[in-house]
Amino acid sequence: MAGKIGELLLRPDAFFRRLVEEPENLKIPALIVIGGAIIYAVSAYLTSGLTFKIFGNVPEMASMAPILGIFGAVVAFFTFIILFWLIFSGAFYLISMAFSGSGEFKRTLQCSGYGLIPVIIGSLLSLLISLYYIPMIQVPVLTNIQDPAAIEAAIQQLMQDTAFSELRLITSIISIIFLIWSANLWIFGLKHARNLPLKQAAIAVFIPVVVYIIFILYMAVAGIPGMGGT
Amino acid sequence: MKRAILLLSSILALVLLVPGAAAQEPGSDAAAQVTVTSLSLEPGIFFEGDTGIITIEITNNGFESVAIRRATMYDADISVLSSSYDTTTTVGAGNSMQFSFTVKADVLPGIYYPKFSLDFRDAGYLRYPVQLRVENDPLEISILDKPDTFGAGRKDRVDILVGNPRDNPVTGVVVHVSGEGIDATPSSYFIGNLNPDQAQRVSFNITPKQPSVLEFRVDYKNGVNSHATSVAVPIEFGVSKTEANPLLSNIVVDYQDGRYVLTGDIYNAGLEVANSVVLAAGGEAVPVDPYQSYVVGSLEPDDFSSFELTFTAENITEVPIVVSYRDVDGNPFEKTYTVSIPARTSGSTKEPGIALPIIGVIIASAAVIGGAIWYSWKKR
Numbered sequence: 001m002a003g004k005i006g007e008l009l010l011r012p013d014a015f016f017r018r019l020v021e022e023p024e025n026l027k028i029p030a031l032i033v034i035g036g037a038i039i040y041a042v043s044a045y046l047t048s049g050l051t052f053k054i055f056g057n058v059p060e061m062a063s064m065a066p067i068l069g070i071f072g073a074v075v076a077f078f079t080f081i082i083l084f085w086l087i088f089s090g091a092f093y094l095i096s097m098a099f100s101g102s103g104e105f106k107r108t109l110q111c112s113g114y115g116l117i118p119v120i121i122g123s124l125l126s127l128l129i130s131l132y133y134i135p136m137i138q139v140p141v142l143t144n145i146q147d148p149a150a151i152e153a154a155i156q157q158l159m160q161d162t163a164f165s166e167l168r169l170i171t172s173i174i175s176i177i178f179l180i181w182s183a184n185l186w187i188f189g190l191k192h193a194r195n196l197p198l199k200q201a202a203i204a205v206f207i208p209v210v211v212y213i214i215f216i217l218y219m220a221v222a223g224i225p226g227m228g229g230t
Numbered sequence: 231m232k233r234a235i236l237l238l239s240s241i242l243a244l245v246l247l248v249p250g251a252a253a254q255e256p257g258s259d260a261a262a263q264v265t266v267t268s269l270s271l272e273p274g275i276f277f278e279g280d281t282g283i284i285t286i287e288i289t290n291n292g293f294e295s296v297a298i299r300r301a302t303m304y305d306a307d308i309s310v311l312s313s314s315y316d317t318t319t320t321v322g323a324g325n326s327m328q329f330s331f332t333v334k335a336d337v338l339p340g341i342y343y344p345k346f347s348l349d350f351r352d353a354g355y356l357r358y359p360v361q362l363r364v365e366n367d368p369l370e371i372s373i374l375d376k377p378d379t380f381g382a383g384r385k386d387r388v389d390i391l392v393g394n395p396r397d398n399p400v401t402g403v404v405v406h407v408s409g410e411g412i413d414a415t416p417s418s419y420f421i422g423n424l425n426p427d428q429a430q431r432v433s434f435n436i437t438p439k440q441p442s443v444l445e446f447r448v449d450y451k452n453g454v455n456s457h458a459t460s461v462a463v464p465i466e467f468g469v470s471k472t473e474a475n476p477l478l479s480n481i482v483v484d485y486q487d488g489r490y491v492l493t494g495d496i497y498n499a500g501l502e503v504a505n506s507v508v509l510a511a512g513g514e515a516v517p518v519d520p521y522q523s524y525v526v527g528s529l530e531p532d533d534f535s536s537f538e539l540t541f542t543a544e545n546i547t548e549v550p551i552v553v554s555y556r557d558v559d560g561n562p563f564e565k566t567y568t569v570s571i572p573a574r575t576s577g578s579t580k581e582p583g584i585a586l587p588i589i590g591v592i593i594a595s596a597a598v599i600g601g602a603i604w605y606s607w608k609k610r
Contacts, residue, residue, distance in 0.1 A: 012606050053572065118599070125595070129588060138485035141572045153493075157484050162582050170584060173592055181599040184606060 008114055009181075012188040016111055020192045024106045029085075029113020036120035037080040043127045044076030045069050046134055050164070053139040054154050084116055085109065091208035092190050099204065101194030111189030115182050122178025126171040133170075136163040172220035176213050183209040261353035263292025264321065266346070268328075273453030274398035275363045276335040280455040281311070284360055285330045286346050290321040297351035303331040305344030308362060318351055339364045367395050368459040369403070369424065369448050374431065379468030384561040385437045388463065392421060392448055393429035400424050400457075403450040405432050409465065411439035424450070438465045475500035476507060476529065476553050476565060483571045489518050490571055492539045496553065498529040504555040504563075511541040512552040512566065518542055529555075547571060 008015045048069050055061035089112040093105050138161055140154040158164060183205050191201035268287035276282055284303065290296050298321060302314035312332040321327050333344065341363050348356040375389040394400055403421040407414035415435040424430065436444060447460040481494040492511070498504050507526035511517050517540070524537040543549055553565045 009602055010605050011609055122595075125591070129591075132588075139572055140482055140484040141570060154482050154484075157482075166584050170588060170592065174595065177592070177596050177599055181602065184603045188606070 005117065008117065008185065012115075012185045013191075015114075016189045016192040019111070019114070019189075020103075020107065024104065024110055026106065026110055026113065029110050029116075032116055032120065033081055033085045033113050036084065036116055036123060037077045039120060039123045039127055040080040041073040041077040043123065043130060045073040046127075046130055048072035050134065050137060050139055050158065051155070054141060054151075054158065084119060085113060088112055088186070088208055088212075092186065092204055093194070095204040095207055096190060096194040096196055096201070099194075099196055099200040101190075101196045101200075101204075103194045107193040108190065111193040112186060115185035115189050118178045118181035118185065119175075122174050122181075125178075126174050129170055129174070130167060133163050133167040137161050137167070138163075168220050172216050175216055179209060179213065179216075258353040260290075260292050260294040260296050261350040261356075263294075264288055264290050264296050264348070264350070264356060266356075266358045267326065269360060271360070271362060273455070275365050275396060275452075277452055277455060277457060278339060278364055278366050279334070279336055280364075280452060281332065281334045282453050282455075283330055283332055284344070284346075284362070285328055286358070286360070287326050287328045288321065288348065288356075289326040290323055293323050295320045295322050296353075298327075298348060299351040300349040301329045301347070302349075303333070303344055303346050303360075305333075305342060307337045308342050308344045309334040309336055310344065333362070335362065335364045337364055339366050363397075365396060368457065369394055369396075369400065369450055371446055371448055371459060371461040373461065373463060376463060377470065379470055380436070380438050380465050381470070381561070381563070382439060382467055383437065384557075384563070385435050385559055386561070387433055387559070388436050388444070389431060389433045390446055390461075391429050391431050392424070394424040394426055396452075397426050398452070399426060400450045400452050403430075403448060406447045406449065407434050407436075407444065408447065409438070409444040410442045412442055412444055412465065413437040413439070414444075436465075438467075441465055441467050470502075472501040474498055474502045474504035474529070474531070474555060474557065474563070476504055476555060478551060478553070478567045478569075481569050483569065485572060489540050489542050490515075490549075492541070492549075492551070492569065492571075493536065495534050495536050496526060496529070497534040498531055501531050502557060503531065504529040505558065505560075507535075507553065507555040509537050509539060510552050510554075511539050511543075512550040513548075514546050515541040515543045515549045543571060 004015070049065075052061070052065035052069060055065065086109075089105070089109045092112065093101075093108045096108075137158070140157045186205045186209075187198065187202045190196060190204055191198055194201070194204075196204065265288065266286055267289040268285075270285045272283045272285070273280065297318060298315075299318050300314060300316050303310050310331055310333050312330070315329055319327075329346070329348075331346075335342075341361060343359040343361055346356075346358040346360055348358070350356070370393045372391040372393070373388070374391050375387070377386040377388075380386055390405070392403065392405060401423050403424050405419045405421065407417060414437075419432045419434075421430045421432070434446075438444075442465045444463040444465050445460055446463070447458055449456065449458045451457070475498065477497045477499050479495050479497060481492065484491045484493075496507065496509065505528050507529050508523055509526065510523040517523060519540065521538045521540045524539055526535045526537060529535060539551070541549065547570060548568050549571050550566045551569050553567065555563050557563065
């Protein structure tokens with residue numbers, strides 16, 4: 001298994017060439033994606049915990065905080081599966097259709113799933129860095145939720161916290177770096193899954209990836225946590 | 231002839247029936263010219279038990295001197311403390327003479343008539359009843375104005391009215407204020423003379439330290455007799471229905487640069503103005519610059535102001551915010567609100583700048599990934 005992963009990461013062309021010769025099987029890609037979704041969910045739970053600390057002293061919100069944290073984790077879990085697997089695979093498949101690519105969508109899903117391993121490694125690294133940074137984040141505390149301006153000011157203060165800002169920047173950089181690695185794998189995966197020339201496979205992969213990188217950078221600047229890999 | 235004798239007898243009988251009919255004796259004509267011309271009582275109206283002086287002046291209106299053997303006063307109820315005038319003396323023609331008697335009214339309220347008696351040496355005597363009234367009506371004290379409730383250390387004004395319902399003036403009227411733990415300004419007030427049906431308004435500033443009983447005592451004199459009357463006002467602490475009521479809301483606590491920054495709004499939800507409003511962090515919190523305390527100033531009813539406080543705190547989750555203010559009279563008030571603060575983490579402040587190990591991890595990751603990508607393209 002380790003050898004296969006090593007081949008996937010270092011010689012993806014050979015890995016996917018051999019993979020497409022085998023029958024389509026989504027079992028392993030699904031496990032990879034679920035593993036990544038779990039890491040993503042844990043990261044989201046930790047990050048949402050910061051937001052709920054703001055309302056920790058509001059009686060109406062105190063009992064709801066754990067429930068909302070779990071809800072955020074569940075949303076993040078399915079977001080990972082839908083965004084990184086289904087939407088990216090769908091985008092690859094649709095764009096490759098413009099290049100007259102052939103091959104089943106299931107094969108594209110299979111190759112995309114394998115290609116998510118770098119993203120999962122990046123998410124794990126981001127999670128570890130989050131565990132280091134979160135205790136240093138100073139969370140403003142609200143005592144009531146009657147004033148929207150006060151809530152906005154508190155969230156703004158959280159966003160301007162030095163540790164939180166650095167965490168957002170670091171996780172965004174890590175996400176982009178590992179997403180580029182995944183994109184590299186997806187190029188070779190799409191090449192074999194859709195029988196495309198390497199150049200056209202690269203174009204089909206880079207269009208959605210670049211769009212997502214722009215999205216990550218925008219979120220890092222705008223300050224919405226949880227979308228940059230943590 | 232019978233008719234003339236009958237007329238003479240009638241005239242003689244009339245002459246005999248006239249009081250002080252000393253005309254039959256030598257000098258009786260001269261004594262008949264002595265009359266009481268002046269009478270004074272001090273005090274004009276006695277209290278029960280009062281001592282006073284009755285002064286009687288007689289005048290000889292005739293053309294001859296009149297010898298007086300004795301002058302005295304007596305009554306079954308009124309005690310006459312002074313002695314009689316027992317020395318024989320003479321009142322010259324057209325002259326006056328005064329006689330003073332000290333009396334004590336150990337009697338129930340009412341009207342009494344002690345009698346002045348003047349015995350002539352060469353004639354009969356002169357009787358003169360003196361009207362002496364005894365009434366027990368004291369000065370009246372009315373509470374005109376006082377606060378609904380008092381507060382510890384709070385200065386409130388109490389107005390009283392001192393009135394004289396008697397028919398004679400009283401003198402030396404002084405109002406004294408007393409009570410345990412009560413600071414009064416002025417401590418006493420001198421009114422002086424109070425004529426009948428006259429009243430005097432007096433104001434006192436009362437600052438109680440504890441629930442107590444405030445006593446207003448009025449000392450005065452009726453003649454030479456000291457009297458006092460008093461009224462008690464219970465001092466009970468409570469919340470005034472109209473007093474200023476500062477409330478805090480919209481509290482946000484943040485930890486920045488090694489200190490807590492607390493921002494919020496303060497509202498005056500009362501019906502009176504709150505002056506000199508100052509906020510500060512109390513308890514174990516240590517105020518630090520730039521906002522060790524925040525001076526809001528004056529807050530009108532229904533008005534509000536934003537404020538900001540900076541402080542440091544160790545190992546506590548709640549900080550008392552002390553709001554001190556004064557009412558229009560300058561009475562100090564203080565209210566304390568507890569505000570929760572976020573627990574400080576072990577990391578406390580985060581110095582700006584990404585840690586070198588993390589930068590190293592990012593660079594190493596980028597290098598490894600770059601190498602992997604390069605390798606994947608080279609070794610296809």
